Amino acid sequence: MSLALEVYRRLPASMQGIAATLRGYQLRRWRYGPETDRLVAEARERERWSESEWSDWYATQLPMLLDRAATRVPWYREHWAERRRRGDRASWSYLENWPILEKDVLRATPERFLADDCDPRRMFVERTSGTTGKSTTLWWSRATVREWYALFEARCRNWYGVSRHDHWAIIGGQLVTPVSRQRPPFWVWNSALNQLYMSAWHLSARNIPAYLGALERHRIRYLFAYSSAIYTLAEAIREQGLRPPRLDVLVTNAEPVHAHQREVIEAAFNAPLRETYGMSEIVTTATECEAGRLHIWPEVGVVELIEEGHAVMDGEVGDLVCTGLVNQDMPLIRYRVGDRAVRRPAGVPCSCGRTMPEFSSIEGRSDDLVLTRDGRRIGQLQAVFQTVGTVSEAQIIQESLDEFRILVTPRPGFDDSARALIIARFRDRVGDVAVSVEPVELIPRTANGKLRYVVSRLTPEQRALAGS
């Protein structure tokens, strides 16, 4: 823990607000400047570009990035030097000649991906904790930060009729108050960003009325949170008969939304839910439009979907492999994001009028899959719990190829027949395996407060046995 964070946690709540606001001013200066309005307008204009306008755009952006990476970025420069030594004459001007970059390689030495004409001390530093608790460091120039936040303003706020000037809230994994704290506030008001930052760690049924009250009191117009957090709020509203705060829109990040969650959330809040997809490395981003379709932001990166070494057709699922174009100082080329996705075949234009390409689905993280002895990779297992009715949240722990534990947070009425139903449905999908169902009070979150649907304890040998 940093000293600054340690000091922050000892401050009384009112002083924490001041500390958060001071940090907020600093962030605001990084994110927004005199160019912001122009950048937002340009982003909005590009949303209706034709395919040929995009090809022209990529034809200038991509070669510039590849050339910069091959000549100024230590990791890539050495990669190409090594290939040349081996007599490989492949040109770095073609994306398909580049290796796929795995997360672990970036995590091991992130500084080797920073161009050598950049001074990291003058850059914005983003440290990600990652879903599996492994962290990495990313560096952005001021221009990159501003370009990114202009895109975010256009497509994560303006699409939904709100802006950065409105009051908004976020439920996140930063410890804005100690985990042991029993009484509100479990949040801090950052007036520089008009943001109420709420702790994901205190979101228990008992505390939810206080969370809803804070949203109302701060006149919050939109909320960003993991879909599991928003769903927890919605369930409490429904079950405890609470009055929902008046929000214009709820925006989810970082977790896929299941159809049944969306239904419960939109009914409880009487407001639309919009799904977004992205990652801190910013190599691809997508947001849901008012017509309910998930549009890819083309200027963020080149998207490839790859299965067993080959590009898949539109409409088929593949691993997301993306080349980021926003951050030209720390190029991530053909970066395997760790999620699987399907691109919607072109042909039926979206009724929102935007011409941007689309994902028809994000299948969730490739490590959210259960692996079977017969080599199947099974995702979307949330369906096992969705209709049981007496389970709030669940997590599948794969102990071996034939042995599973399912942690559930039970609701009133959870009994042996619910348990038997879960086991039967799980076996329907996965096969004849040992499975136990264990009720718990709270399912442990990852370091950044995220709920993992599947935790795999398979060894590399067991994975090999399953052919993965």
Ligand SMILES: [Zn+2]
């Ligand atoms: Zn649309």
